[in-house]
Amino acid sequence: METYETIKKWKDANIASYLSNNISLNEFHDQVMLKVLTVAIANINCPKPPCDFTWFITGSGGRFEQGFISDQDHGIVYEISNEENDHYFKRLGEELAFGMDCVGYPYCNGNIMSSNPIWCKSLEQWNTQIVLWMEKESWESIRYLQIFYDARVLFGNTNYIQQLKSIIIEYQLEHPSLLSRFVANVKHIKPIIGPVGQILVEQHGVYQGCINLKYAAFLPYVNSIRLLSIKEGIYETSTLERIKQLRLIERYKDLLRYSYENFSTLITYRMSLLDSITYDDTHYLNIKKLSKEQRKQLKRILKDGKKLHDSVVELTFLKS
Amino acid sequence: MEAVQVLMDNLWVGIGAILVFFMLGGFILLEAGSTRMKNAGHIAGKTIFTAGIGTLVFWAVGYGFIYGDGNPIIGLSNFFYGDASAPEDGLTTAVDFSFQVMFALVSLTIAFGGFAERAKLSVYVIFAILFSAFIYPIVAHWIWGGGWLAEHGKQDFAGSTVVHLTGAMAALAATMILKPRIGKYNKDGSSNVLAGHNQVYTTLGVLILWVGWFGFNGASTFGVADGFFGYVILNTQLAAGAGAVAAMFTAWAKTGKADVPTTLNGALAGLVAITASCGFVAPWAAVVIGLIGGIMVVFSMQLFERLKIDDPIAALSVHGTVGVWGTLSNGLFALPALSTDIDWGQAGLFYGGGWEQLGVQTLGVVASGAYAFVISFIILKILDKVMGGLRVSEEEEIMGLDMSEHGSYGYPEQMALEEVKLTTAATKENFS
Numbered sequence: 001m002e003t004y005e006t007i008k009k010w011k012d013a014n015i016a017s018y019l020s021n022n023i024s025l026n027e028f029h030d031q032v033m034l035k036v037l038t039v040a041i042a043n044i045n046c047p048k049p050p051c052d053f054t055w056f057i058t059g060s061g062g063r064f065e066q067g068f069i070s071d072q073d074h075g076i077v078y079e080i081s082n083e084e085n086d087h088y089f090k091r092l093g094e095e096l097a098f099g100m101d102c103v104g105y106p107y108c109n110g111n112i113m114s115s116n117p118i119w120c121k122s123l124e125q126w127n128t129q130i131v132l133w134m135e136k137e138s139w140e141s142i143r144y145l146q147i148f149y150d151a152r153v154l155f156g157n158t159n160y161i162q163q164l165k166s167i168i169i170e171y172q173l174e175h176p177s178l179l180s181r182f183v184a185n186v187k188h189i190k191p192i193i194g195p196v197g198q199i200l201v202e203q204h205g206v207y208q209g210c211i212n213l214k215y216a217a218f219l220p221y222v223n224s225i226r227l228l229s230i231k232e233g234i235y236e237t238s239t240l241e242r243i244k245q246l247r248l249i250e251r252y253k254d255l256l257r258y259s260y261e262n263f264s265t266l267i268t269y270r271m272s273l274l275d276s277i278t279y280d281d282t283h284y285l286n287i288k289k290l291s292k293e294q295r296k297q298l299k300r301i302l303k304d305g306k307k308l309h310d311s312v313v314e315l316t317f318l319k320s
Numbered sequence: 321m322e323a324v325q326v327l328m329d330n331l332w333v334g335i336g337a338i339l340v341f342f343m344l345g346g347f348i349l350l351e352a353g354s355t356r357m358k359n360a361g362h363i364a365g366k367t368i369f370t371a372g373i374g375t376l377v378f379w380a381v382g383y384g385f386i387y388g389d390g391n392p393i394i395g396l397s398n399f400f401y402g403d404a405s406a407p408e409d410g411l412t413t414a415v416d417f418s419f420q421v422m423f424a425l426v427s428l429t430i431a432f433g434g435f436a437e438r439a440k441l442s443v444y445v446i447f448a449i450l451f452s453a454f455i456y457p458i459v460a461h462w463i464w465g466g467g468w469l470a471e472h473g474k475q476d477f478a479g480s481t482v483v484h485l486t487g488a489m490a491a492l493a494a495t496m497i498l499k500p501r502i503g504k505y506n507k508d509g510s511s512n513v514l515a516g517h518n519q520v521y522t523t524l525g526v527l528i529l530w531v532g533w534f535g536f537n538g539a540s541t542f543g544v545a546d547g548f549f550g551y552v553i554l555n556t557q558l559a560a561g562a563g564a565v566a567a568m569f570t571a572w573a574k575t576g577k578a579d580v581p582t583t584l585n586g587a588l589a590g591l592v593a594i595t596a597s598c599g600f601v602a603p604w605a606a607v608v609i610g611l612i613g614g615i616m617v618v619f620s621m622q623l624f625e626r627l628k629i630d631d632p633i634a635a636l637s638v639h640g641t642v643g644v645w646g647t648l649s650n651g652l653f654a655l656p657a658l659s660t661d662i663d664w665g666q667a668g669l670f671y672g673g674g675w676e677q678l679g680v681q682t683l684g685v686v687a688s689g690a691y692a693f694v695i696s697f698i699i700l701k702i703l704d705k706v707m708g709g710l711r712v713s714e715e716e717e718i719m720g721l722d723m724s725e726h727g728s729y730g731y732p733e734q735m736a737l738e739e740v741k742l743t744t745a746a747t748k749e750n751f752s
Contacts, residue, residue: 191576209510
């Protein structure tokens with residue numbers, strides 16, 4: 001009988017053979033998490049879920065961009081709300097968060113976990129919540145919507161997520177101001193290229209001389225591509241897949257000419273940060289360890305990312 | 321008319337003394353703001369009692385070592401100063417003494433910048449005595465008291481070398497012997513920011529210093545008759561502004577962040593740089609001198625950090641590195657009308673004065689800097705041996721010098737909260 005401990009052992013023993021490739025690594029993470037789900041369902045002493053449901057992951061996992069170690073981001077959509085179902089999925093959500101932590105996906109600081117009632121609701125409740133989030137337009141609700149837009153079904157009914165995302169897509173077509181709110185939420189990016197064209201590195205601390213790949217390199221791409229995807233109604237969650245779809249649209253061809261290759265290279269760089277022990281380590285790249293050619297390439301990618309981000313902000317931000 | 325002029329001159333220098341003394345208020349806020357909360361009361365309080373010690377020592381021997389009759393190395397009369405005579409022509413010596421003692425106190429306070437957050441209180445007491453007797457007065461005698469550098473025509477209008485470099489060299493010796501604060505450097509050699517606890521204090525400290533500098537430089541004209549002090553103040557203001565702007569843009573260009581503490585150090589760098597040359601150069605040159613000072617301070621701070629010399633309030637860079645630049649800048653920019661024509665050294669390199677003045681300035685910097693460093697180093701090394709170390713214990717450093725050296729925190733409520741957090745964490749750790 002499988003337990004969280006045996007899953008963890010199996011994960012630790014096998015992850016090394018998946019580290020050479022981002023896709024296989026993310027498929028491996030999926031497998032691990034599905035095993036966690038099986039154990040979680042068994043652990044709550046109610047072997048069969050009382051109704052149809054979906055367990056989704058979001059964040060980097062949702063985008064199929066998880067690194068070696070990453071924290072957990074997930075939620076549940078279930079068919080119908082009633083006392084029995086609400087109780088069951090509340091327990092399942094809590095068990096899932098616990099199980100994920102046990103096998104090596106630390107608790108999410110932002111509390112985006114199935115154990116949080118906000119992220120564990122029936123389809124109808126989700127529907128209402130998403131509309132409320134869009135109407136409320138607060139900094140937090142807009143952030144939740146963008147996080148939800150990266151949701152990818154890991155187990156269960158795939159229609160629920162598609163259905164909920166379509167609400168966002170349709171709403172923003174009727175209310176273009178929503179897209180501006182999305183932009184405002186991600187407009188700030190960490191300066192990464194200095195005024196004299198140098199790569200700006202961490203000045204102090206144990207990561208002195210490194211760049212923070214997540215904030216400086218990944219986020220400008222991830223956020224701008226997500227914005228365009230919402231605008232164009234693309235349901236894919238992986239940034240690379242989103243770029244592929246967006247490139248089919250004539251007006252984005254020029255803008256996204258190098259984005260696919262650039263983002264793939266960034267993923268490769270992150271895959272190279274393997275001797276990491278803690279979650280933070282996987283984000284920091286020491287540019288002194290790169291060859292001159294690599295540094296040049298990285299600088300170009302960072303500059304392109306900033307340019308893409310600025311252009312997308314320009315394209316999607318309504319000036320009132 | 322002549323009597324009025326004498327009174328006005330005395331009044332102006334008296335006001336200058338007050339302004340320079342008020343600079344200590346600037347240092348209190350600058351240093352306290354740039355260091356951590358647990359040391360705030362100590363940093364502020366020690367400035368007051370070392371000012372007390374410095375004053376007494378300067379009165380007893382310091383003034384005599386500078387201005388007494390003696391030889392090119394040291395003055396040897398006018399000890400235990402006490403002259404109450406009224407002015408007939410020029411300044412009364414009491415006004416002059418009051419002005420001079422404040423400069424010594426500023427230099428002493430700069431020196432203590434290098435001791436911050438880790439030196440024992442007793443070290444402050446003894447070093448304050450020795451610095452005010454044997455370090456500052458000797459350099460001041462060489463340049464201002466008719467000593468051997470004055471004979472060479474060394475130009476240092478208000479003390480880039482005498483006050484700032486001397487203080488900074490003592491700070492360097494202290495920093496080297498004391499070693500970096502706990503937590504400043506990691507095992508792999510990278511450094512951490514031990515951020516100051518209040519940027520508003522630091523900023524207000526800089527503004528107070530800036531205002532005080534109008535007395536520091538402006539009253540170093542020792543008179544008001546021809547209004548020359550206005551020109552000196554103009555140059556001072558221009559250089560300070562240029563220093564702040566240059567440092568902010570340099571930090572932004574280097575790191576992408578318009579860092580506030582660096583900008584503040586830029587303003588101070590502009591002020592330190594122009595201190596030697598404020599009475600010798602044209603306003604455009606004051607701007608250039610300030611700009612270069614502001615740029616230099618940024619790189620200098622980075623250099624010391626890489627050399628693992630932990631300088632909590634950037635005293636070495638602001639007063640040392642830039643003090644050198646300020647002194648040398650005279651050799652480049654000194655106007656003939658304000659040097660050769662009034663018999664105070666030569667014009668600078670850019671005004672046909674050749675290399676001579678630059679050479680004299682360099683000699684002054686090297687000799688004064690070396691003297692201040694070597695003597696401070698020897699004194700501190702001896703104290704290190706005799707007093708069983710200059711530094712507080714690890715536990716004392718962690719609890720903060722407010723508590724270890726004075727028995728109460730500058731921020732009692734806040735520190736009590738921190739203590740509760742620490743105790744809770746320790747308890748959890750022990751029982752988990």
